[in-house]
Amino acid sequence: MKKKELAVAALENGTVIDHIPSASLFKVVNLLNLESQQGSVTIGNNLDSERLGKKGIIKIANVEFPEDVLNRIAVIAPRAVINIIHDYEVVEKYEVALPNELCDIVRCNNPKCISNNEPMATRFHVESRDPLVLRCHHCERTVPQNEITLKN
Numbered sequence: 001m002k003k004k005e006l007a008v009a010a011l012e013n014g015t016v017i018d019h020i021p022s023a024s025l026f027k028v029v030n031l032l033n034l035e036s037q038q039g040s041v042t043i044g045n046n047l048d049s050e051r052l053g054k055k056g057i058i059k060i061a062n063v064e065f066p067e068d069v070l071n072r073i074a075v076i077a078p079r080a081v082i083n084i085i086h087d088y089e090v091v092e093k094y095e096v097a098l099p100n101e102l103c104d105i106v107r108c109n110n111p112k113c114i115s116n117n118e119p120m121a122t123r124f125h126v127e128s129r130d131p132l133v134l135r136c137h138h139c140e141r142t143v144p145q146n147e148i149t150l151k152n
Contacts, residue, residue, distance in 0.1 A: 014039070014061040016083040017073065022046050024077045025056030031072055031150065032058070032065075039063065051079075072105055072150060074098040078132060100126050106134060107149045113139040122151065 020028055025045050034041050040061040049055035064084060065073075073080055074096040084092040104121040115122045115138050123137035132145035 010088055011040075011042075011059045011061060011085045012088055014059065014063050014085055015065060016085060017058045017060075017077075018055070018081045018083060019049065019051060020056040020058065020077045020080050021052055022054045022056050025058070027076045028056070028058060028073055028080075031076065032060070032069070034058070034060070037063070068105075070096050071099060071102065075102065075105060075132070075148060075150065078129065098126060098129060098132075101137075102126070102134065105151060106143070107151050108136045108139060108141065109143055109147055109149060110136065110139050110141045113141065115139075 017028065022045055025043070029035075029043060034043075037060060040059075042057075042059040044057045046054045047057060065082075070082065075098065078096065078098055080096045082092075082094055082096060083090050102122075102124045104123075106122060106124050108115050108122055108124075110116070113136060114120065115136070124134040124143070125137060127133040127135045127142060132148070134143045134148065135141070136143070
């Protein structure tokens with residue numbers, strides 16, 4: 001009989017972000033600014049996944065993220081799963097949801113776009129979810145997922 005072990009330790013309270021494509025894991029780490037996190041952070045990469053082949057996972061103790069942060073994660077890892085943990089139990093589990101419109105999350109890659117030349121929020125419409133393609137509300141330029149740049 002083959003023994004199995006948990007690849008990542010259990011979390012008492014906090015958030016687990018699971019099913020992150022391995023290629024996107026460190027983009028999510030940077031997005032969440034985890035190097036400045038005071039609590040415990042566990043990062044696993046290239047873990048076996050039936051759904052993705054290989055995946056990344058992030059466990060952050062004593063933190064729950066607001067919707068705007070989850071929307072930013074959805075741009076990088078559209079099929080990531082959020083688990084909210086209380087007393088070692090999953091109390092809430094859901095896939096991130098990419099809204100139909102992204103406000104002030106993505107930077108337009110058109111240097112002539114008004115959003116790059118005037119003090120205004122960017123606005124993108126989701127043209128396609130798989131593969132992810134966004135369209136700038138101001139200049140109409142489409143941006144495929146591999147060219148998306150998040151605003152700081």
